Amino acid sequence: MTPGLQPHIPVVALPGMKCRAISSSNHGTLSPDVHLSARLDWENAMLSTIWDRALAILLPGMPRAIEIRDARNAMFVLAEKWPVTYGRAFQRALAFCAKAIEGKCSPSKARLAFLAAAREANVAVVRSGVHPQATR
Template identity: 40%
Template sequence: MVVPGDWMYGLEVWLPGQAHPVDVKSTNEASALLAERWPVTFGPAFEYALATCAAVTEGQLPAEEARQALVEAAIAVGIVCTQRVQGAPAAPRL
């Protein structure tokens, strides 16, 4: 069952100092990652990502907007973020 805010393709987000990526599959998971674990909690890309996640949750934007905003927030602070096909096992980082 697809829930509003779920993404067709998840993301593997490699936070600094972590041995494994964070698997993000939805706007709710992106919001939690940004609020609870994101290493840089200021700046336009971070603020835009939070606001976009909120707008998606409220039904004002499509879920893909939150996914793209998270990618842009990652790029802004040098965090590696790769697309993941849902259901595929997480790839090891080389």
């Protein structure tokens, strides 16, 4: 490494996360308060996508129901496990889940869009309960 240059440290931030500047006296290391701040921002971003009521769906060919608790999980299921990858409700569900993850729409809108995609694809919703963390 060239003398006087700081090593590059990749920083990953989700939309809406607050970042703090690091002084050059840290010599390329993150201070403990930055680690804690990044962790708290990450946890807040994760909690903001949790649905007030979890869903359990039964996908074709799956032996058990899959529980969906948040927009991230819903988006994964839509992208990786969904029986059809077309249709207006499917596209809207993907878009609303992405917006909820980015903090641009409420998790409840993403949940409603996911339910519409389930109806469109004839995916059975076998349970629609209250998520334990939503009651805290």
